[in-house]
Amino acid sequence: MRVLLVEPRTPDTFWSFRNALPFVGKRASNPPLGLLTFAGLLPRAWELKLVDLNCRPLPAADVRWADYVLVSAMLAQRDSLLEVIATCRAAGKPMIGGGPLFTAEAADNPGVDHVVVGEAEETAAALVADMEAGRVRPLYEAPRYPDLSLTPLPRWDLIDLREYATMSVQSCRGCPFDCEFCDVVALNGHKPRYKTPVRFLGDLDALRGRGWRGKTFLVDDNFVGEPRRCEELMGVMIGWSPATRAHDVP
Numbered sequence: 001m002r003v004l005l006v007e008p009r010t011p012d013t014f015w016s017f018r019n020a021l022p023f024v025g026k027r028a029s030n031p032p033l034g035l036l037t038f039a040g041l042l043p044r045a046w047e048l049k050l051v052d053l054n055c056r057p058l059p060a061a062d063v064r065w066a067d068y069v070l071v072s073a074m075l076a077q078r079d080s081l082l083e084v085i086a087t088c089r090a091a092g093k094p095m096i097g098g099g100p101l102f103t104a105e106a107a108d109n110p111g112v113d114h115v116v117v118g119e120a121e122e123t124a125a126a127l128v129a130d131m132e133a134g135r136v137r138p139l140y141e142a143p144r145y146p147d148l149s150l151t152p153l154p155r156w157d158l159i160d161l162r163e164y165a166t167m168s169v170q171s172c173r174g175c176p177f178d179c180e181f182c183d184v185v186a187l188n189g190h191k192p193r194y195k196t197p198v199r200f201l202g203d204l205d206a207l208r209g210r211g212w213r214g215k216t217f218l219v220d221d222n223f224v225g226e227p228r229r230c231e232e233l234m235g236v237m238i239g240w241s242p243a244t245r246a247h248d249v250p
């Protein structure tokens with residue numbers, strides 16, 4: 001199976017950092033962690049390519065190559081998403097959408113053939129089986145907010161880390177609060193779910209193992225929501241940090 005994963009472009013607002021990135025020689029601020037995580041749920045035998053439109057335009061040859069095009073998006077990426085949909089439809093490629101835009105607007109599909117609503121850890125297996133059988137359903141809905149022990153390591157091998165100003169890691173999803181400006185409770189629920197400290201260090205190790213030594217953004221819904229757990233995690237991070245371990249090296 002040949003799967004093309006596409007991250008649409010973010011608009012030129014403050015948060016795209018579009019004008020600042022050239023000063024630091026980078027193409028985008030953050031990697032597409034949702035797509036990279038979902039890619040980790042796909043069979044290793046499948047051929048995957050990922051194109052982040054914040055780094056480069058969508059190559060027509062990659063669209064032709066793909067059996068399926070998988071796209072992730074925030075609401076803010078809608079304009080770019082619509083362009084991707086138009087391109088893939090013109091090429092006759094079936095599209096599967098997931099991520100915050102599709103979860104927040106499940107009833108208002110912008111034009112993909114199949115939609116995955118919610119976190120994908122417990123829906124991926126059925127989707128994969130249906131893709132293999134050539135019988136993909138229009139809609140897959142997460143049955144619950146999944147336990148984060150089900151979350152795979154992101155497929156960092158699908159991107160060039162050097163193109164990004166910051167890497168992203170996640171130790172928790174969900175938030176106990178109800179801030180009016182934030183969509184996270186609607187997406188990931190009120191009850192915080194945590195990776196174990198060991199599992200979280202696995203995320204840091206994976207990035208370090210790929211040579212990353214730059215800034216790393218903790219994209220948690222609420223890192224400090226539960227102070228005791230936050231303290232525990234900081235403790236193991238300090239123990240893990242090469243800076244604090246340096247004196248142990250002979």
Ligand code: B12
Binds near residue numbers: 017029030098168187
């Ligand atoms: C990092 C981040 C950013 C980064 C960049 C995005 C990036 N490339 O990572 C930056 C800082 C640039 C950013 C900017 C903005 N962001 Co932002 N961001 C986040 C944050 C904190 C983490 C994203 C992440 O990595 N999540 C971790 C991954 C693993 O989760 P996930 O993406 O949901 O993926 C899972 C599922 O959704 C699914 N999935 C995802 N993609 C796909 C694709 C397919 C095909 C399938 C099947 C499944 C699937 O599988 C994954 C595993 O379950 C989220 C909050 C959050 N918790 O997600 C907000 C969030 C996505 N951002 C949000 C917003 C509003 C913005 C801004 C518009 C803020 C603003 N007012 O300017 C800007 C937009 C940028 C712009 N230029 O206009 C909202 C989006 C709401 C919505 N419904 O669209 C969120 C949810 C925050 C919030 N609390 O409301 N953001």
